[in-house]
Amino acid sequence: MPKQIWLLVIATTINVTGGSFLWPLNTIYMHNELGKSLAFAGFILMFNTAANIAGNLLGGALFDRYSAYKTVLYGTLLATLATIGISLFHSVVPYTIFLILIGFGNGITWPVIMAMAGSVWPEGGRRAFNAIYVAQNLGVALGATLGGYVASISFDYIFWANAILFIVFFFIVLFTFKEMDQSQNPQMHTSVIEQSRKIKDKSAFYSLLILCSGFLITWIAYSQWQSTIASHTQDIGIPLEQYSSLWAINGFLIVFSQPLVKWVTEKITSPRVHIYIGLVIMIGSYLIAMFAADFTMFAIAMIILTMGEVLMWPAFPTLANDLAPKGRKGFYQGLVNSIGAAGRMIGPVVGGFIVDLYNIELLFYILIVILFIPFMTTKLYDRTSSVADKKA
Helix, strand or coil: CCHHHHHHHHHHHHHHHHHHHHHHHHHHHHHHHCCCCHHHHHHHHHHHHHHHHHHHHHHHHHHHHCCHHHHHHHHHHHHHHHHHHHHHCCCHHHHHHHHHHHHHHHHHHHHHHHHHHHHHCHHHCHHHHHHHHHHHHHHHHHHHHHHHHHHHHCHHHHHHHHHHHHHHHHHHHHHHCHHHHHHCCHHHHCCHHHHHCCCCCHHHHHHHHHHHHHHHHHHHHHHHHHCHHHHHHHHCCCCHHHHHHHHHHHHHHHHHCHHHHHHHHHHCCCHHHHHHHHHHHHHHHHHHHHHCCCHHHHHHHHHHHHHHHHHHCCHHHHHHHHHCCCCCHHHHHHHHHHHHHHHHHHHHHHHHHHHHHCCHHHHHHHHHHHCCHHHHHHHHHHHHHHHHHHHC
16 A cells, blocks of 8 residues: 555544544443433434534535645544643533544544545545544454543543543644645535435435334444443443444454455355345344343344344445446445434433433344344335435
């Protein structure tokens, strides 16, 4: 890989490691330390994700029209200042404000980093983006591994570890990213807003919406691991460092399972079948988690969940890419990413309300039932996309 890609990989790992100190523990901190309900914690995480979506749209637009380097620099500066602020002020109001600012600043940063990866190594194709994907999951694994142990000593150390790594990331961007600004190819990354005005193939677009509706459901279910299930593990006496190690298992397994995933996807080439298999595996993980009473069972559920995730998540953008008319791939991918973020945004709120009003057992039953919906939407997508292909 070019040295610029290695630089992006290192910077990504540092950034995500810092963020992974905090994000798996947000619900636990607000519920257990600040004494807020799970529904309240879900609302705060919803605002954080909404700010992240807004930042994504702004970052993409600024990449097209302004400067990749300055955009990622200012986004990183905002997120870094917010991490310092959240390290100093822990009451509910400043915690909420800084968490939203972190989401917005990071939202600005990430589409630009992905765009840079494609621009500095265009001949690398999918390998450039896969390198960033692996770096993100390595950061998740490292941050989650260390975060639980640090939090078991003091939550204050979690905030400062997050802030220090963001500061390191900021200085990497400040001193090394400028030369990559000259390599950008804005035509490859036209803004989502502009692309949305140019939709002509309605059949393909409707097929995409049907596909994404199933994607939304899967993310609503998946997000419970970061919110209601996180709090549930604390309620049944699982130590905080052990809960964080679940995300370490997730991150490391995603990285080291890539040869197995490659072997499976070469044998079974249809992305739609990948979704079907991934859904079956994911449902199995929730069945185990529903009856789990100790760390070992939750770890088994997480391993199963991860195997479904690595097979299913890439299938959605792959299908969107295949479905996209010429010149609309950026918009189609942007919509898929936004739908996933929307699932992460509303999932903790919905799950929090169900647990607050009823119990965690009912939530598990609901999750298992709604995970059958993507089977139907993917099958319906099959039919509508076939119609679109015939019209084409």
